[in-house]
Amino acid sequence: MSYSQTPHIYDDTFNFKLENYIVPDEIEANTQKRKKGETLFFFPFNHKAKSKEDAYKEIEEKLEHLFQRGFISYQPAKDSLVVLQKEW
Numbered sequence: 001m002s003y004s005q006t007p008h009i010y011d012d013t014f015n016f017k018l019e020n021y022i023v024p025d026e027i028e029a030n031t032q033k034r035k036k037g038e039t040l041f042f043f044p045f046n047h048k049a050k051s052k053e054d055a056y057k058e059i060e061e062k063l064e065h066l067f068q069r070g071f072i073s074y075q076p077a078k079d080s081l082v083v084l085q086k087e088w
Helices: 052-069
Strands: 008-010 015-019 023-026 039-044 072-076 080-085
Touching: none
Parallel strands: none
Antiparallel strands: 008 015, 008 039, 015 023, 039 080, 072 080
């Protein structure tokens, strides 16, 4: 099941959101939450088939143990998920 209709990807060299699952659309850089060398994935919970509350609960339950390793961090919010891939 999809959670976001428009995932956003922010990197040192590109910044875009996906429209219609595969069409990249360039967006402004997000430098407030991302450091140089990191990739930030932002997933607004805006899918028509799933409520924000259900999306949040499902993702938090399934992914929480993955983020304990330190390579990835996440910032859960009730209306979106931000995933930050740290430098290797």
